[in-house]
Amino acid sequence: MERRRIDDCEPGPVPSPRPLDRFGFVKQERSSSPERVIKSKSTTEFEREERRVRKWRKMIGVGGSDWKHYVRRKPHVVKRRIRKGIPDCLRGLVWQLISGSRDLLLMNPGVYEQLVIYETSASELDIIRDISRTFPSHVFFQQRHGPGQRSLYNVLKAYSVYDRDVGYVQGMGFLAGLLLLYMSEEDAFWLMVALLKGAVHAPMEGLYQVGLPLVQQYLFQFDQLVREYLPKLGEHFTQEMINPSMYASQWFITVFSYSFPFHLALRIWDVFLFEGVKIVFKVGLALLKYCHDDLVKLPFEKLIHALRNFPEDAMDPDTAFEGMGNINKRSFEQMEIPWLSSS
Template sequence: KEKWRSYSETSSVNDNGGASLADRESSLDLIKLDISRTFPSLFIFQKGGPYHDLLHSVLGAYTCYRPDIGYVQGMSFIAAVLILNLEEAEAFITFANLLNKPCQMAFFRVDHELMLKYFSAFEIFFEENLPRLFSHFQTNNLTPDLYLIDWIFTLYSKSLPLDVACRVWDVFCRDGEESLFRTGLGILRLFEDVLLQMDFIHIAQFLTRLPEDLQSHTLFNAMANTHMISRNRRWAQVSSGLLE
């Protein structure tokens, strides 16, 4: 809180080689705006709600801790899920460590080169698992960045029902980044027949906000039928080959 207060009292560049005052203020303004959009149906993170100040503190602390990254839209959903499960200090520590993982760091730093490599790896498994849908997406010029960025940014907590997203998080904590891309393929498999009937606009809208009645067991069945092996290479081998 002291460091945050000092942001409004100095216009100097941060000692950590991070952001200028304008950048920091922009992050703080964006946090305020984004908190009100975080799980609005729960009414617990909005102003006056029991977790509003807590979410604000965790996100504000992160901008102090990593001024080189600041606040990026979508972070509020990740922090909110952690706050629902952990005490304040533990939520912040977990949040900071989670965002420090290679895949999350690539996306939150908006490292275009790295992101494109992750998209390329995803498309290899997309084509292997769902060739008809892959071809349909290509015909409609629907590229992974149009839906994967939002999914990866929020670890599916914005697009999936909260209880289903929490199940996805459990698997992510156990299996790492591969599970995030398996989940994406599971979603596409689950709704393949519906998506094949849609055009570009309707596909993009559908994948941004998935059906609220989506059940975890149906998604996990679709994920179980998704094979993360391409030409005898697993996800880690394919992705690391592209990321070199």
């Protein structure tokens, strides 16, 4: 099996004729990327980052051996550190520990290879058609029939066989693609199983079943939250005949991994895997709140464009998370939105 791993805290350069950002995406011309901030880090900041990595290594133990014990003893410390962002060099391992996928893999030896090598899927042609549309600007997935595209195909095909009720739905590729940048095919497959089948949180498979029932439910609930927390904007949406399906469907289907800046998507995924789907609601509301004063002035066409193209300052992870502060647990409970009991 092809394997894509990030084992070192300072990954080496990836050969490419075009300049890449630190995540492996082709840099856009005239882009004011966060790379400029990263490159200008002082020695003190790098030392601080190294100390943070050491804390995380101590917290998770060798190969994750201490993780469950630490989470039980100090759940609030874990939550706070995850909100600040998991060190990139440890992200793949920590995601597997948080999601419960590591346990699934250990309980099912050989299952992934069986699905990939010996089973056939009714979705194979659909998967092949969509492969090149998944993170097309990332060096790992750019080569036609290259290792990245083969790994992506294998994971999606295996899942479509494993869960024939869901099969394959466009959008699942962004979940698998993001995971493959931080772990092996088999690890990515079992993390998808953990998410869709609900190893830790409420199962996500309803996002991809026929009719997308869970998407419809979440969009309805999101609309109600907008009207509760941002009533002026909610009224403006009504006047302009805007509903969440016009701009927020991909937020839930791909957990912000489609079209959002990758550094923001990663920080959201850190929290999402630990706290559950509530983070999608909260980040969405925080984005609307941040742009509220501009959005309430826009007519339909400009409003749709703005909702699909938030300004760069709104996309800063710390800004987005700060904007979540006044969204309380009771509103989610009243709407029966899944909420982790330790939150």
